[in-house]
Amino acid sequence: MEHHLIMWHWPMIVYLFLAGLGAGAMAVSGIVVLWGPTGEFRHRAALIARLGAFIGPLPVIIGTGLLIYELGRPFRALNLFTSNFWFMVLNPSPMNWGSWFILLFCVVATIYALTFIPWKALLSGERGERLEARSERLRAPMATVCVPLAIAMAIYTAILLAAVPARPLWHTPVLWLLFTVSAFSTGLSAIILVQRFMFRKPGAVRGAVRREDPAFRVTEYYLVSMKVLLIIAELVVIGLFIMFAHMTINSANFAVRTLLPGGEMATAFWLGVILVGLLLPAFIEGFYLLRTAVLGHEFEWPYVINVSAPIAILFGGLMLRYVIVVGGQITGPIGI
Amino acid sequence: MSDSSAKPVSRRKFLKGLSQGAAAVATAGVAGGAMHAAATKPATESGEKNKVQYGMLIDLRRCIGCQACTVACKAEADVPMGVSRSWVEYVEKGRYPNVGRSFLPRLCNHCSEPHCVRVCPTGATYERPQDGLIVIDQGVCIGCLYCAQACPYDMRFLNPVTRFADKCDMCIHRVSKGLVPSCVNTCQGRARIFGDVNDPGSEIHKLIARNPVAVMRETYGTQPNVYYIGLDTTDENTRKPGQYVRVTTNKARSTKRT
């Protein structure tokens, strides 16, 4: 086949991954704030919401920074914002809208994150109290804005790719779903990973949560279950993704062959995305989950696995972006 | 930065873009023979008589695959090594002794519905109202290469020297002074004809009107302004099992053999 130049490399891949991750983390945080448990799991929920909120903007800012850095002329990037409004409306480039959107996301996510800062602990006196109170009041309304924003952000990372018919692997109606599910699972994994580092040793205390608390175990159990469910969802979506492409005639069909056995991206896809990123964590975590669910064992697992499963998921998420971004570029329209 | 803010709005073809969409529907082509899909012919009859639309007709019967155009193009704008604005693909197919090789010169199609313009986030890529050519304002471009992803013809690349998007600009520095593009100038077969496709008096218009012409990848809806006579639509990727087809793109850096 015609060998196309790869024009979007690692910075774009990492950017898409990080943006998804940030969006996922923020979405999880917002969801927990809005619909999270109260009562005995209150503190755990608060911690997860906080971590999600803190993680949210960071990867997006880093990813965007990376892209701008890669462009080589940081100030040139401002051109993204200098075109006039009518141009934007009449020539709706996903990237143009996207840049405004990312800007909005970063601002909102940062404000949202600020609402989680323990002002009282940081600032003594009345100011701390006032800020804390105001933050708490703001948190839920902010979360209502943040959840759709974050989901939109996750979708945007896919739209950016899916908008171009010239890249048949991207130009599919399933990509947004795939990237959104992946955003959630990587976001959640990032949260879990961070808190695993926080609770490395038994007895570690973070706020009101202790590792020995039964509540801790139970939330862990739910979190991991959620993650496994997301993995299963992702597997289904990937199945759909391949099926859609495969059932399409010509270009998309041809493009998806790059992922199928024998294709150029097959190794990265089957090993990196499917095996390491999805099946492995699903099996390991599933094993411990089932032990608890079926045999009634206490939910407990070795720390190594405890940490490596989310890492594997994060790796899988990165590989997914890699496979899609590169695979989409090396395949193209067929027919003269 | 200052140049981008000084950019006149009129240069961006946003209003024209709307009216063109309608024209496109009105002139959509009919299906052709096995050899070539009938291309959408220029929009002369569709009330756009006055619109100048520069384009090119490549008469593949006259093309001997000599690559003079490829190198002329390199030289004209000193296009850096490793990237190409124009190239000539070789398509070899058949079974001994009935084997053929056809030649397919490639350049930017200066599409009337250019995907590259649609995705460009800055307006750096735009259609020139005066002649319909799709060009890149390097004072505005940020080098994001979204346009390169969007072009169904793989015409765009990152210029490794300027670090901006680059592609065939139909040699505007020549054609605006009344000279044919460099690749046309050198073509010994006179396979490449340049001109205003909407001008009924032009050679290119007449040739398009008189010959069965085709454009590349018409289904993408880009409405190319580069027309071909005798386009062989064989593509390596669509070959049947056991059929020998070898496409050598002769594009810099991607001269991969299969």
Added chain:
Amino acid sequence: MVDRRNFLRIGATAAAAAVASPVKSALAASAAQSKTGASESQFFLEGGKDYSYLRGIEKKATPSACWQCVSRCPIVGFTEDGVLTKIEGQPKSIRSLGKICAKSQAGINQVYDPDRILYPMRRTGERGEGKWKRISWDEALAELAEHLKRLREAGEPEKFMFHYGRMKGGTSKLVHNFLNAYGTGTIGNHTSLCEGGKWTAQELTWGSHYDNWDFDNTQFVLNFGSNIFETHTNHISTAQRLIRAMVDRNVRLVTFDVRLSNTAAKSSDWVPIRPGTDLAVVLAMCHVIMREGLYEAGVPFLEFCKVTADYRDSVDDKIEALKKHVKEYTPEWASEISGVPSWRIVEIAREFANRQPACVISYRGAVAHYNGNETERAIQMLAAITGNIDNPGGRCKAVGASWDYPKPKKTPKTRKLDLMDGFAGQVAFPTHHVSHQVFERIKEGSAGRPEVYLWYCYAPVYANGDCKVNEEILKDESLLPFTVSVNPFYDESAALADMILPDTTYLERFDWEDMVSPNQVPEFYIRQPLVAPLGESRNFADVCCDLAKRLKLKIGAKSMEDFVQKSCKQTKIVKKKARGFRGMRKRGVWHDKRDKPRYFSYRQDVKAKELKKKTILFDEATGVYWDWKKAGIGSLEVAEAQGYTSTNKAYRGYVAQQFGERVHVGFAPDKLNKSGYFEVYSSLMEERGLPPMPTYMAVPEHADLAPDQLVLTTYKVNVHTHSRTMNCRWLAELYHENPAWINPATAEALAIREGDTVKVSSAIGEIETEVQVTPGVVPGVIAISHHCGHWQYGRFASGKPSPQGVDDVPDRDTRWWNRNGVHPNWLIPNSPDPINGQQRWMDTVVRVSKIKSA
């Protein structure tokens, strides 16, 4: 270091400019210029002007001539601030019609080649060790002149051997002036590597050499082994006319080739043929034409042909003789040999004979074989019996500009070493020498050895067969004590020299040119510098003038510019009508508008009065009128006694030929004492015990090949010229690897797959190469182009910068590939066609075996 290569900095500035001031200006400028309405058709100028891409300003145009290949098409060079940035075809040329090819477009790369040799160099280490020091021109020429003076004073000027490759036009004349004045006749060329065999075969039939194919007027083209759409010695001028004839007038082109060249691909029909068997097919076509009586159109021409031993025989006798001669060459017989189905031979023969006029063309694919001489003679016969000789639309005698030029007044009688014509008895008619045997002759030593060996525009190591032996001999100081390479580039041969004199590239020098016109109207044109010579490079012709001064020789000009200027003055028509040198410098090309295409030149009458001259003699045996005095004979008696044919170089005195009752200029001989007839029957061949009529002979090595034995064919591609364009980055970028082509059937038999690495070995060497399995090649053949596999020549060609290569250039790291391909000449022995000495490039038998899977 900076002043060393200030030209290279231009590249960097241009790049910087591109960043700083983008196309903006051009955009703005053009926006202002663009027309408003489309009511009036806009006409675009095809050429002759160019504008700066970055700055929009008009570039300076200078007419000149290309030299990227032997075609030497007229060009226009465009400069910006003294930097050459673009080359186009010369729109005023009646030959090239303003077109150039890919190689010519990349001519800029030659000038600004980062590996150019810009200063004279003297070897410091062992020969070939690669250690050099820069010396001054004065040092260099003093040393060379010293050697030359010594030899001349010792009465041995012949021990100075000059060996050239692509030397043409005025340069050839001025350099020969120098060599003549100096007194050496030990002058080698490269013609037997090239197409010398074709030329000799033509000299045996129609006297002089070079055929022009009149595509503008033809109705059918039959091609044996010419890759005209990619190569040809008059490429741009002819290829465009052929494709035009095909598309505009539906002229069919039928190509016989062992592989699917682009020409074969573009032909109406590609007829695959086994290597070295074209002769059988051509003879069989003659058979069909004679058998079926399709020679009617040829009958009038037969009057001018010699087909039997006696030139006085009637046309009917000739027809009978022809019929008899080709009787046994049946299509079935030819089919067996060539693999071409007999019905095809019959059909094509009929088509060729029935379409009038038709043109049969041939090149190295047909002639670079053991039987090449006979193939070309048979092709001449095929053209003759159908009346397609020197007629509109047929195979014409070439027409080129005839320049007058300064010659030294008195020159000594030259002496020469007998190195140029192969070993005794090896070649019957080495009219263009046997240059690929020169090194072997030197090694063997019986004809003496040169003490100074200087070569020019020639790559002895790379371009000849058997690279290994070439290298060994050129390296051996006991065989060649002092060697000088005149070269702008550090090629494989220059690397073995004692001294390198940096020549200018063709874009930095003066010359006049006289290449053949495709439309039979001569065109005068000149070459002039587009930029001043870079570094200290000097045109070799100027160096000859300098050497002449040092040796106190008169060679007719002070410099090449002076020579061209004088030639413009001396050539009356150029002086009068083209305004001489100044006019030529301005226009570049000139032709006489009143000139009519020249056909049927042989039919020109010779007035009886002219034949009355005292020194002119009628030769009864041949029917030739000849001037014995011009032939160098002292007296009438001796001339009468010796006769025309047996007088050494009698052809020089040829005046006219008796054809029945009339006397015409006929087909005047050039290098052989043939008659003025178109000699299908060659008495000269007969005298040598060779078949007088074109007769079948097989390539001996091709009999009984084992299954793993293939015939190696080498070929040229459209974007390269021999070895010398591989450092042109724009061309190397397009083509830098040459996988060996083999047919799927052959590949299957040898268990080889696409991309595998194979060992290809011949009697003299072996190479390893990748394989491309393609149906575009005849089974049993392995085809490898001869442009790749450099081990010197610069970074783009070989990955190795030259000793004077610069690193502070913008294109330093732009070579994005890392394989150089292979050079087939390590496998091909130097071996001549026994009749004319042509190197047999396409005959080598090789064994192919897989060594690595893809």
